[in-house]
Amino acid sequence: EDQVTQSPEALRLQEGESSSLNCSYTVSGLRGLFWYRQDPGKGPEFLFTLYSAGEEKEKERLKATLTKKESFLHITAPKPEDSATYLCAVLGGSQGNLIFGKGTKLSVKP
Amino acid sequence: SAVISQKPSRDICQRGTSLTIQCQVDSQVTMMFWYRQQPGQSLTLIATANQGSEATYESGFVIDKFPISRPNLTFSTLTVSNMSPEDSSIYLCSVEGSGTDTQYFGPGTRLTVL
Numbered sequence: 001e002d003q004v005t006q007s008p009e010a011l012r013l014q015e016g017e018s019s020s021l022n023c024s025y026t027v028s029g030l031r032g033l034f035w036y037r038q039d040p041g042k043g044p045e046f047l048f049t050l051y052s053a054g055e056e057k058e059k060e061r062l063k064a065t066l067t068k069k070e071s072f073l074h075i076t077a078p079k080p081e082d083s084a085t086y087l088c089a090v091l092g093g094s095q096g097n098l099i100f101g102k103g104t105k106l107s108v109k110p
Numbered sequence: 111s112a113v114i115s116q117k118p119s120r121d122i123c124q125r126g127t128s129l130t131i132q133c134q135v136d137s138q139v140t141m142m143f144w145y146r147q148q149p150g151q152s153l154t155l156i157a158t159a160n161q162g163s164e165a166t167y168e169s170g171f172v173i174d175k176f177p178i179s180r181p182n183l184t185f186s187t188l189t190v191s192n193m194s195p196e197d198s199s200i201y202l203c204s205v206e207g208s209g210t211d212t213q214y215f216g217p218g219t220r221l222t223v224l
Contacts, residue, residue, distance in 0.1 A: 004152075032211050043202050043215035044153070046111065087153070091211050097168070098143075098213055100152040 002027045002093035006086075006101035013108050016077045021104045023088030024070040031096075033071050035064050036087040038103065044087055047073075078108045112137055112205050114216035122222045123193055130189045131219045133203035138183035140206075143213065144176070147200040156201075159186050193223045 007022045025033070032051050036044035048057040050066040057064045061082065063074045073086055085103040093099060113136040123129050133142065144156040157165040157178055165178040179187045190197050200220050204213040 034212065036215075041218075041220070043114075043204075043218045046212055046214055049210070049212050089153075095168075097155050098153075100154075102150070102152045 002090075002095075002099050004088055004090055004099050004101035006088050006104050008104060009102070010105045011107070013075075013078055013106070015079055015108055015110050018074070018076045018078070020075070021073040021086055021088075021106070022070060023073070023101055025088075025090045025099075026069075027090050027093045027099065029092045031091040033066055034089045034091070034098070035071070035073055036089065038085045038087055047086075075106070078106075080108045080110050082106065083108045111207055111212075111214045112139065114203060114205060114214060116201075116203060116216040116219050118219060119217065120220040120222075122224060124224055125194055127193055128189055128191045129193065129221060130187050131201055131203075131221075133186045133188070133216055135184045135205050137208070139208075140183070142180065142186045143204045144178065144186075144188045145202040145204065145215075147202060147218070149199075153202065156188070190221065193221075195223045197221065198223045 004025045035047040038044045048064040053068045055066050061076050065072050085105045087103045089098045089100045115134045117132045142159045145153045147153045155168050156171045157167045159165045159178050159180040161180050161183050177189045200218045202218045204215045
């Protein structure tokens with residue numbers, strides 16, 4: 001069964017405390033892995049697309065990496081404005097649709 | 111990336127009634143997608159809407175409950191019919207970026223059914 005699992009469900013960090021979010025997946029025929037940020041009351045905002053193992057993408061304090069089984073979203077020296085829910089999604093599988101994980105809710109305290 | 115708007119942004123409805131959600135895109139797109147995000151759950155695809163053809167529904171979703179229109183390449187509607195409290199969710203539309211597999215999302219419609 002095609003599946004996306006994100007961990008942890010929630011993460012509390014102090015400002016400046018670096019950490020990583022995990023997205024593990026089982027899907028046949030991966031066509032891409034996507035990271036989104038979702039603020040309360042808003043739609044998901046696109047961050048990154050990764051297509052193949054070993055690929056990395058960076059944007060400000062965020063860096064996404066991909067292996068054959070999982071992806072990590074590394075947050076370096078986070079700030080309170082990085083607080084949001086981060087969603088991982090994979091494209092592929094038997095239906096060829098975008099399959100989302102439940103997300104990791106990140107809180108960064110000043 | 112596309113700019114997507116949705117109306118209404120939120121609504122509170124009575125059981126048994128229907129609500130139509132509108133999704134407008136600032137550019138022409140082939141496929142539009144409708145998702146549901148229930149509290150504490152991941153986004154779940156309801157259906158894919160192509161202009162000029164019937165929408166394709168995912169397992170667990172039926173046209174009688176969630177009729178979709180796609181009259182042109184920039185607009186779509188999703189109706190939630192005969193609502194019950196279990197339909198309380200955020201409903202999101204999305205489109206694929208031109209030449210990419212990346213989907214871009216609208217701001218969502220928060221629906222509460224009493």
